[in-house]
Amino acid sequence: MNIDTSPNITSRNRPAKQQGVAISVRGLSKSFDGAPVLRGLSFEIAPGEIFVIMGPSGAGKTVLLNHLIGLLEPDHGEVRINGMSPTSRNLHDKIRMAMVFQNSGLLNSLSVEENVSLYLTEHRLKPWQQIRQIVREQLEHLNLSRADAAKYPFELSGGMKKRVAIARAIVMEPRVILYDEPTAELDPVMARTVVNEIRRARALLSQTSVLVTHDRELAFEIADRIAILLDGSLLKIGTPAEIKSYQSSERKEDAALRNFLTANYKNNETKSDYE
Ligand SMILES: Nc1ncnc2c1ncn2[C@@H]1O[C@H](COP(=O)(O)OP(=O)(O)O)[C@@H](O)[C@H]1O
Ligand SMILES: [Mg+2]
CATH class of the missing domain: 3.40.50.300 (P-loop containing nucleotide triphosphate hydrolases)
Incomplete structure (x- = not known):
């Protein structure tokens, strides 16, 4: 693989x-x-x-x-x-601990980028510019573009929501x-992207x-x-x-x-x- x-x-x-x-x-x-x-x-x-x-x-x-x-x-x-x-x-x-919910559980009033960065900004874990960069790179790893980052949950398919929820969980660097x-x-290609990402996250964080x-x-x-x-x-x-x-x-x-x-x-x- x-x-x-x-x-x-x-x-x-x-x-x-x-x-x-x-x-x-x-x-x-x-x-x-x-x-x-x-x-x-x-x-x-x-x-x-x-x-x-x-x-x-x-x-x-x-x-x-x-x-x-x-x-x-x-x-x-x-x-x-x-x-x-x-x-x-x-x-x-x-x-x-982080959980990717079956229904994704995104906040409807926030954009994709805001959903994914929320935990890091609320807890002031990193400087703002760095958070932005982290979130963009994480979205890219899940095949979500800059244009997708600006969208709101109602504009996303079920599979996209799922990938946003996975990005949101991984940027928290949970144990x-x-x-x-x-x-x-997810279609087979996106399912493959998600499998790779779950493995990559585990290799980096040993969670x-x-x-x-x-x-x-x-x-x-x-x-x-x-x-x-x-x-x-x-x-x-x-x-x-x-x-x-x-x-x-x-x-x-x-x-x-x-x-x-x-x-x-x-x-x-x-x-x-x-x-
Ligand atoms: N809050 C709840 N109140 C009553 N029944 C529930 C509740 N949550 C789950 N169940 C029941 O528990 C069973 C298992 O549900 P669930 O864990 O969602 O199954 P799955 O394996 O598909 O995830 C189902 O029969 C469901 O009807
Ligand atoms: Mg279930």
């Missing part, structure tokens, strides 16, 4: 090497109105890992990500980010980055990356490890090669996993009832 490692924002002002961030989930359960959505999930994500959570629509992937960043609290069990709860202020003061369906609504997708090809290509989530339960966790090997498993107990890995299901992930 052709990975672009040309210098940009992060190489110019690269943060000092920091301790990596580990994520631990133990016995996580969540129901809505009595209906279980997550059923006692336990797994560990290693510092710097690209961990992919793969499952069909409605499996509970977005609900799980929302727990990792502290937008939802478990009914039972716990999530720990380097030992801290994601709902604690203490954690977010110490560890910068944990959560991507919810980063390639949904712990959690990626949610229903896209098997994406998962097999980018993951260090893949967790298969079906109907709120983790069916299997393994390297892409380990997970792929179940495609041809004839064991009865692997039937659900094999069916998921080989099913010719339709991409209906681009819309969520909860966006």
Whole structure:
């Protein structure tokens, strides 16, 4: 694969090497109105890992990500980010986390450039001229032009919004980055751009990356490890090669996993009832 490692924002002002961030989930359960959505999930994500959570629509992937960043609290069990709860202020003061939402979550009243630079300007992290340069270079990495930078969210396609949201997350130089369906609504060429960018960001920042997708090809290509989530339960966790090997498993107990890995299901992930 052709990975672009040309210098940009992060190489110019690269943060000092920091301790990596580990994520631990133990016995996580969540129901809505009595209906279980997550059923006692336990797994560990290693510092710097690209961990992919793969499952069909409605499996509970977005609900799980929302727990990792502290937008939802478990009914039972716990999530720990380097030992801290994601709902604690203490954690977010110490560890910068960013999330690319399934619906992108851009601010409609701000231009693309303003959306992407907002975090850096609000926190006065860098001089204004430098922020501008960082943002432009980051947008270029995601194939967004100067003309696109001046546009407002209502002028963008779903796929463009997604790429802006990814740019916005990466310029924050987070130590944990959560991507919810980063390639949904993208054509294959743009999906490739996004894959390269996710990898480039990880190579530069060594951030712990959690990626949610229903896209098997994406998962097999980018993951260090893949967790298969079906109907709120983790069916299997393994390297892409380990997970792929179940495609041809004839064991009865692997039937659900094999069916998921080989099913010719339709991409209906681009819309969520909860966006
Ligand atoms: N805020 C909510 N209130 C009630 N039900 C919800 C809520 N959020 C998600 N759900 C339900 O949880 C299940 C999993 O949703 P979600 O995590 O969005 O799935 P996906 O794997 O497609 O991201 C779905 O059945 C959905 O209806
Ligand atoms: Mg979802």
